[in-house]
Structure formats: structure tokens, C-alpha cells
Amino acid sequence: MNSLKIYKSSAGSGKTFTLVKEYLRLVLKNPDDYQHILAITFTNKAAAEMKSRIVEALVSLSKNSGGSLQEVLSAELPDTKIDKQADKALKLILHNYASFSVSTIDSFFQRILRALAREMHLPLRLEVEIGLDDAILEVTDKLLKEVGSDKELTEWLAALIFQKLDEDKGWNVESDITTVAQELFKDHYEDSPALSRERIREIYKELQTIRKSFEQKMKEYGNKAFRLMQEAGLSVEDFSYGTKGVMGNLSNLREAFSPDDFRIKSRALAALEDPDKWFTKASKLKGQISNAVEAGLGQCLKEANDFFVSEFTKYLSAAEALRRIYMFGIANDILKKFSEYRNENNVILLADTPKMLSQIITGQDAPFIYEKSGNRFKHLLIDEFQDTSFYQWKNLLPLINNTLGSGNMALVVGDAKQSIYRWRGGNMNLLLIHILEDLNHFKELYQEEILAMNFRSRHDVVDFNNSFFKILPEVIRQHVHPDGHPLLDLAYSDELVQKVADKNNKQGYVKITFLEKKTEETEEEEETGWKENALKKTLENIQSLLKQNYSYRDIAILVRRNIEGNEVAQFLLENGISQIISPDSLLIASAPRIRFLVNVMRFLSDTENTIARTEVIYYYNKYIKQIQQDDLHAYFSDHLKVKNKSAKPKPGTLFDTEGLEETLFNKSLPENFSGNISYLSKLPVYDLCEQLIRIFEFNEKPDAYIQRFQDLVLEYTSSNNSSLDGFLEWWNTSNTVKNCSVMIPENEDAIRIMTIHKSKGLQFPVVIMPFADWKILPRANDLFWGYASEEPYAEMRRVALLNSNRLLETYFSASYQEEVMQTLIDNLNMLYVAFTRAEEQLFIYSPNSSGNDMNSVSSLLVKTLEANSCTIVDDVYERGDAALKFEQQKQSNTIISEKLKIYTINRWQEKIGISSRAADLLKVTGEKIHEKINYGILIHRVLSEIKFNDDIENAVEKIIFEGMMPENEKENLLREITSVLNLPEMKTFFSKEWDVKNEQEIMLPGGESLRPDRVLFAKDKTMVIDFKTGKENKSHIDQIQKYATVLREMAYPNVKSYLVYLSTKQVIEV
Secondary structure: OOEEEEEEOOOOOOHHHHHHHHHHHHHHHOHHHHHHEEEEEOOHHHHHHHHHHHHHHHHHHHOOOOHHHHHHHHHHOOOOOHHHHHHHHHHHHHHOHHHOOEEEHHHHHHHHHHHOOOOOOOOOOOEEEOOOHHHHHHHHHHHHHOEOOEHHHHHHHHHHHHHHHHOOOOOOOHHHHHHHHHHOOOHHHHHOOOOOHHHHHHHHHHHHHHHHHHHHHHHHHHHHHHHHHHHOOOOHHHOOOHHHOHHHHHHHHHHOOOHHHHOOOHHHHHHHHOHHHHOOOOOOOHHHHHHHHHHHHHHHHHHHHHHHHHHHHHHHHHHHHHHOHHHHHHHHHHHHHHHHHHHHHOEEEHHHHHHHHHHHHOOOOHHHHHHHOOOOOOEEEEOOHHHOOHHHHHHHHHHHHHHHHOOOEEEEEEOHHHOOOHHHOOOHHHHHHHHHHHOHHHHHHEEEEEOOEEOOOOHHHHHHHHHHHHOHHHHHHHHOOOOOOHHHHHHOOHHHOOEEOHHHOOOOEEEEEEEOOOOOOOHHHHHHHHHHHHHHHHHHHHHHHHHOOOOHHHEEEEEOOHHHHHHHHHHHHHOOOOOEEOOOOOEHHHOHHHHHHHHHHHHHHOOOOHHHHHHHHHHHHHHHOOOOHHHHHHHHHHHOOOOOOOOOOOOOOOOOOOOHHHOHHHHHOOHHHHOOHHHHHOOOHHHHHHHHHHHOOOOOOOOHHHHHHHHHHHHHHHHOOOOHHHHHHHHHHOHHHHHOEOOOOOOOOOEEEEEHHHHOOOOEEEEEEOOOOOEOOOOOOOEEEEOOOOOOHHHHOOEEEEOOHHHHHOOOHHHHHHHHHHHHHHHHHHHHHHHOOEEEEEEEEEEOOOOOOOOEHHHHHHHHHHHOOOOOEOOEEEEOOOOHHHOOOOOOOOOOOOOOOOOOOOOHHHHOOOOOOHHHHHOOOOOOHHHHOOHHHHHHHHHOOOOOHHHHHHHHHHHHHOOOOOHHHHHHHHHHHHHHHOOHHHHHHOOOOOEEEEOOOEEOOOOOEEOOOEEEEOOOOEEEEEEEOOOOOHHHHHHHHHHHHHHHHOOOOOEEEEEEEOOOOEEEEO
16 A cells, blocks of 8 residues: 555556546545545646546446456455445445545645635635736736836836837837746746845846946957057958958957957957968968067957957856846836735735745644645545646645655656646656655655556557657757757657557558748748648548548647637638637637627727728628628728828728718718717617627627627626726726637537647547647747856846847856757647647648758658658658548437527617606517507607607617617608608697707706606797507696696796697697
8 A cells, every 4th residue: 555656658548547546446445535535636627527537437336337447456456345345435425525535736725725824824715816817917007007106117117128129129018027927926936036126236237347348348459459450551351351351350349239249250260370361362461461460460369359258158148137137127026016916806826826835834844734724635646747836746745755654655647748838837857857856765665657558549640659759859969959858868768659559459540741831932921821721731631531421520620829720710610611619719809700890899989090990891891791802902992092190081081080971981881880870889888789780780690709799798797887998998908808719519519629738638530730830949039037156147046038049158058958958848748749639640731841940840840750761752741541541430429419599689678678657668579560569659759859850760760770660660650650740730849940859857846857748949939748659548638737837837938738649640739
């Protein structure tokens, strides 16, 4: 029982099966022990899957139907009655499920943290905020608001802006602040001391002095050499190679600007060794030049070079550190803002948990701390150990020590080749090196087992991956770094070469296609060109696979970035394949119809917004009217005549805002939109959303994007106000919006599109990688935190640096080389995860790579295939028999899914309302609207909008637009209203001699109010009219008499009152 077991796995090697087996082995020996076993994994989905597997296994074992698992356990536990113990364990777990401890590592640490809240002086009702994005957004915003009021912070940010401008990177520093904020939560930052602003400023000045002193001295050598040359009566052109030679090198030092400008180059170094290199063989000034060299030029070059050699590393280190020392300067300010954020919101961030726990565990009785928190675990099982961070391991280590010291079992399972989360703390060193070092005192308990059998993939896929990744370390030594990296050798060692399980010893297929880049195109065009071809090949692939009896759900498309997934999804949708599941790619904010709707809203919020107006016309014509790109270009070219910002827009063009009704913008869009802009702009945002969907007929076909958009609008309005401006601000800044995608059921028969990160742990019959090309070494000028043993860098511990090969000549060389190799390993691991998802077929598309550049996946593919002596014919590598793949027959699963329904958008005001008029309650709706709608109520509503007879048409249009009746009832309603207004008395009531007030409220002294339907004023007479939809009633007379009495009391002359019964077309003077 007492053991430290380490399982080193590979893709598809039955890792979860092994974990479940080890858990069951413990619980079958003693069913009560289930509450003393802690199984840790890294995602909620993985934890749920493990729980489900354990429970399902216990059910099967209790019925003696556990298959291979039962055979394995029976062999390992010969004296145990498997079925009875499984039944007992199952009942215990189900009756006390809360003690069934299979959880994520974050959940486990949060539980400990809450239990120790008092000791850690934390609020007892604190909330844990999972994501960092919202916190960083608020912290960044608050920090920038202090610019101007905080002098030192303003100076740091101003210096950062000027530095970025010098580097042609623009002035926006929000992304830089975000980068620093994210770095503060990484393990390595805890090593960095919180230096005061004063000390950081002192370091800044010290580094500035180093840089300026070096540059000044080198310029002095340049000036001295130039002076000596002039005194000798010579010019730069008189020397060997002119401006490109030794004298040009020395002369240029006078105006050197960047570090590279100060270098003593190869021709100057050659002249140091051989004085004849100062001049050409044919020079007529040999003697004069030789004299000048002997007179001081030669000595000046020697001194310049000696100084350069002795001081350049120190200088370049200072220069590189100064490029982003401002990051270090604002780090403390960001930390303070995070502290304020936690206090104000009564939260801790999930990323805080490991470090906070480490602080209380360090120097304390760790077992007591864990016991106090209610955790009395005997055995510990850790899954996906390669994704564990340093602080997570540091916090688990005391628990493991206690477990092993108490005679119990600790088990770790991991695959270093699948370590792809270094950016969030994952540390493969722990699995490959540190676990043995940190638990060396238990070395006699150590048991290592390699899970070498592949139960996932067919033999051609396994053989390809074995040969590809086995030779990778050697390829890296040949083409990237001659020493390679010890982690690379350990992760991809020969021991981990996989065997194929008997059930999978069938034909598979691997195909890598290298697509041509056109050399005459720009870099951007090259990128676009091969990717367009890759998308077409992917579509052909899918169509071919469907003919081979594969289902959509058998196919997965893996991409490196979400934006690429979105590109693939949109291409497939445009080409008739809508069967797609992609939580990362089907983003709501990217959908053309949603972008159109949001831009319409932006325009309604600000009709002067020409960008929104242009976007509206573009999306409407391209995606709704489906005008072809060439025609669309001509359309815009004909109408967009504005030459510059100061030019006045031509009347009738897109940018004309003065004659709004006459513009091209309004003529291009439906009349019931352009004619109701003022009305629409005043609607609450959800009502506006529904109206726009109805106007542009987006509800005529099922559309998951539109319905998800409505969900988002509803979610916003349920917790915020309904203003359009507020919604648009939320839409522009909310992470909810950025990450929101169409939700499609997992069991749908659909192609999966996902990032490689999201695919980890999954498997698919067919995997397609359309864009297998990304940088595998650090991107130039990306931020990383380096270290050096020299001062003042040792005091800083970590220094903000920008990736550059120049760092190889600095004190930061070792840390930069480590970063290069770690980044390379990250990307190799990414490839490993992608290549090993396939069960049967793997298709890879990559641009053709030429030359010796080894900074991309495409070049890595080529070099590795060459190293394996693989044959590439017509830019295609194949493994397996292409003909055989068409013979396989796959049984398709019948999947019944609920189809997205079309639904009619109706105004909620039609369905529910608060009215002071009993007559309004008479309105009914139904299938035959001309039979069941109470026309009296509709006429009453229209009359409230009419002042004079020529207002009738507009009033009816408004009723239709507001959704109170359909368009096809317009003529019926017009006839009814006209017949009412043709009554002799009504002609008088609607003549233009009157000043008209419709439904004007009259406030009485006691707070009561009256609202007559229509009051008419002339110089010497007054009329009050009330329209009624029901039968005659005495209460009507009382009401209209009250109106008349009040008007007389208000001193209006000759007040007459009338009741108009709409259903009988009767007018009665009261």
C-alpha cells in the first residue's frame, strides 16, 4: 500500500483508465476509504468525467460485468470479492456523495482557503472570481484615470509612450498595462521584490548613466578618428570600401543612435590585424593613409575596439533593460489597484489562491493546517501533473509528505509532451525532474511505470507520430541549438515510443500537403493566398470523407488561434456546411448579421457616425442583399465622393447628414427603417432589437446567431438600464460579448472546430489541420521577464525585456536562451497534442517552406520529414494506403436533434399592458385577425394620432410599424376610419380651423387627472370629444360632462361636448 507511483503516459495510453483502476483498487480493499481518497485533476469537465467513470465502473463491477477492468482488478486483488465490495462502495458513495472527493485543484485549494479565512484575515463571505479579464480591465481603467493627478505614475507612463513611439509601436499603453497585470499572477513574479518608486528611479538613472557613458565614449573615438583623418588631408572615400569600410565604420560612430550602430564591424577588425586593409591595392594614397594610421588612426581603432569589447555587454544590458523598465515602474501601482479591487468587491481572484495558501503553509505545521480545514485524506491521486504550477506543487507537497509518511499511497499521472499551459503556470519540470528531487527521502517507495500502449489511434497514425517526435530532439540540435535542451530529451525519450493496441492494428492514413506561396506577393498576400487554398482543400476533404460514410461528427478541425477557427467556420457556412460546433469560432460578435444590427444601433445612437453608417450599408448590401464584391466596390465608388475630412459631403451621398431623408443611406435601406429613425432611436434597447429583426426580416429563417444575440440583449437589460448608449458601451467592452458564441448541443451531428488547447484530452476519427503554420520561437519584441546575477538586475530579480537576439550579448543571455527553448518546447508539445487527436485519419496543410529558417511549423515539418528520409511527392507526404481508406464502412449513429425553430417576433406591448381604460381590455388576437381584432379599439388608437384628415395615412402606418396590426389589414382599417371621418360632425371635428390637443392630461387640484380624447380650441369656442368603442352608457355622459365642466372652470369659452360611438358611427352632443 505504501508507495509513490508515477505513471508517465502518452496520448491515448489509457491514463484515465489507469487512474480509475488505482482509485478502485483502493476503495475495493476498504469501501469506507472512499472519503479518505483525494483525486485531483485540472478541469471541471475532467473531474466530472472521472467521477462518472468511477461510478459506472462500480455499477459494472457489482454486476460482475466489468470486462477488462474486472479482470485486472481480480488479478491484483485475488482475495477480494470484487462484486460485493463494489456494491458496498457504490452505496456508500451515493449516500454521502459530498465526501466523494474528485475535484479540480482550484476547487480543492478554494475549500482550504475558505476553511482558513479567519487565520488569513479574509472576509468570511468572500467570493472567488474565476477570471482575470474583468479585474484587469477595471484595474487598467482606474490606473489610467490617475494620469495627471499622480505625477510619478504620469511620468512613467509618458516615458513608456515615448519609448513606444520611438519604436513605431503607437502611443496606446493599455495593452502594456494588461501584459504587466497578467505577469503579476505568474509564479516567477513572486520572486521579484516590491521595490519602492524611489529605488526604481535610482536604478533607472544608474542604467541611463551606463548607456550614456558608453555612447559618449564611442562617439569620442569616432570624432577623434574623423579629426585625425582630416588632419591627414584624407576623406572617408579614400579608404578601403569607403563608407562601408574601416574608416566609414569609425566615422559613423559620431552619429550612432542604436546599439548596432556602435559595433566595430568585420572590415575594421580585419584592419586591426593587417594595416594593409586600410587601403586598396590600387590606391594612390597608400603612403598617406599608412602615415595617418601610424600617427593615431590605428591606435584610435584599437582603443575603440578594446573599449567596445570590454563594455558592450554591460552597455547593451542596460539599453535592453531601459526599453521596458517603465513596466517595472508601474507594477507596484497595478498591485495596489488589484488590492483595492479585491477590497471594494469583497473578492479574491482564483489566481491568488496558490500564493496565498503558500504563505500560510510555509513555516506552519502543514498537516495540521490541512486537517483543520476538514481534509483527512489518506491517499492522493494527481492527474495531468504536467500542468501543475510551482505554487500548486509547493502547496501539495506537505500533503504528499504526510500521505507517504503515514504509510499510504500518492500517485501522479502526467505526460510532459502534453504540457501546453506554461503561459498559465504549467511546469513540465515538476514531472520530469523536481518530483524526484523534492521527494528524494521517499525514494525507496518510488515506482515508475511507462504507459506505452496506444489504445486510440490506428497503426499508421501511431507510427507516424512515433517517428516524427522521436527524431525531433536531434532536428532541434541540428537546426536551432546545438546543445538542445534536457527537457526535450526527457519528454521525447525512446522509452515513450508507443505500441499499437491489437484492436487498433488496422490501416490508418496520414497526409501532409505543402501549399505553394507566390514569391512575388507581399508577406500578407502570401499568408492570405496559401490559407485560401487550405480552406478549399479542407472543404474538399470534408466532402470526400462524407462520401466514405463518415459523419460530420467524426471530423474535427484544429487551429492554433480562435480567429483562425472563426475563419474556417465562416468559410464552411458560406459553402453550405452549417453543421458546425465551435464554442471558440462561432462568435456572436463576428457574425455578419449581428455586426450589421450593432452598427444600425450605433447609427441610431449617433446619426452623425459616418463609420457606422458606412458599415450598415456595406453589411446590408453584401450579406443581406448579397451583392457581389465587385458590384459592391462599384456601388461605393459611385457614391463615396468625400476626398478628405475637411471636404463638405455632397448632398445625397452616404456622408450627407443635413438632408437625412434624401441621402443614399436612407434610400438603400427599407422604407420602414429609414422613415422611422427618430421613433426607433427612442425605443428601449430590447424593443429596438426586436423591431430591427422584424424590419430586416431576420426572423423569417432559423438563425442561432440572432436568437443568441437576443439572449444577450435580454441579459443586459435584466441587470442594467435599457438605454441604447449604455448597451453599446457594454457591447464594446464586455468580455461576455467577446467570448459569447452560438450554443449547439454536444451530441449534434456536426463538425467540431476548436483550438489545439481545447482539443487536449479529446479524440476524433478524423483530424484536419488547415493552418499548420505558426512561429515556434519567441516573437520579436514580445515581453518576457529575464534575470541576471549582475547588479542592479540581481536586486530586481526579474527584468521586463523584449525578445530579441541582441539579448544573447547581454547579461540576460542565459535567461533568454532558456525562454527560446521553453517556447520551442511549448510549440512542439502543441504539435504533439494536435497530431495525436486522430484515431484513423490525419490531414495537415502547411505552406511550402524553403531555406534554413527554423522558426515556423512548416519548416519544422519539412526538416523532420527529411531527417526521417520520408518521401515527399508533388509537395505531398502520405503514410498508409490512400486506396484502402475508401473501403471502410462506418456505422452511423442515429442522432435525433431538435431543430432551431422559426418564431414570430411580436411586440410585448401587444400581449401585456397597463391601461386606465377598461375598453382596452376588449382587444383580442387570433388566427384570423380581420375577424377577431376589435376595430373600434384600433380606430380609437389611430384617431389619437390624427390632428387633421391628411394625417390618416401616417397614423395607420405607425400602428402597423408598432406591430399592432399586420400590413395586409391596412386597407380594411383605412376604410373603417374614412367612413367614420366622413360623418358630417366628424368633418367639423377634424378641420384645420382648430388648435388640437389629443389625449392631453388635465391635472386637478386634488391630484386627480383627466385625459379627454380630443379637445379643440378656437378664438371664441371650445369642443371636447371622447371616442367610445362599446354601447351607450350613462357613465360615458357623466365622464364627458366632467371634462366640459373642468374646461369651463379653466375659463375656456363656449364649451360643447360630444360622444362618438365608433361601432355604430353615432355622434351625440351632451
